[in-house]
Amino acid sequence: MFLGSAWLVLKPLLDGAIYALIFGFLFNTNRGIANFPSYVIIGTFLFHATSNCLNGGASSITSGANMIRAFAFPRAALPLSVVTRGVVSMGPMLATMIALILIIPPHAQVTWRWLLFPLVLMLQMLLNTGLSLITARLTFQVPDFRLILGVIIRILFYGSGVFYSIDRFVHHPWLQFLMESNPLFIVLDMSRDVLLYDRTPALSSWLLLTERSLLILLIGYVFFWWKEEDYGRP
16 A cells, blocks of 8 residues: 555544534534544544554464464464554554644643543543454354454444433433443443543543443453464364
């Protein structure tokens, strides 16, 4: 590709611009949301980081089949390498995201609560690791899962409030409860609190995100390890 690694930043940036234009200004999902451009930017960039790990984890075992047959090493190293690359690639993505929310009016204000953002990112990375382990095994066993994964990512995208407020558009109590229990929604909601609205996330949000991230990580590890000896076999 001509632009190479620049697409790490350009892809979520273009996605965010499209969502802001179509949903924010054509469908008026921006009503009632303070600093809507930055709201969408944070949602798009952080969700993109998780979707990259999901897709990368799904292809980690199949693409590394020759390496698995040639060398003896923990198979979990392959999906974990995907998450590690995702952490590294998040550097320029996060730098761009921060620059945009500071530049685009109404400008975000740097406060001491920004110090809480790395903690949210750490919990998101634990969540991404568990999800990558799960998708790695599922794709190994059922190659068709790659197509299903695309549908799952779209469901997560629309169910995480990337470009709209759940409080405004979701009124059914059970549906609202399910969407607000979605760990990706919690990641976005807490990130917007500390970066945009100068609010300390509620203790319940911290506890819920920590519980979900560690639980998915544990489930992913056990689920992946259960088929450790089968990976790489024809």
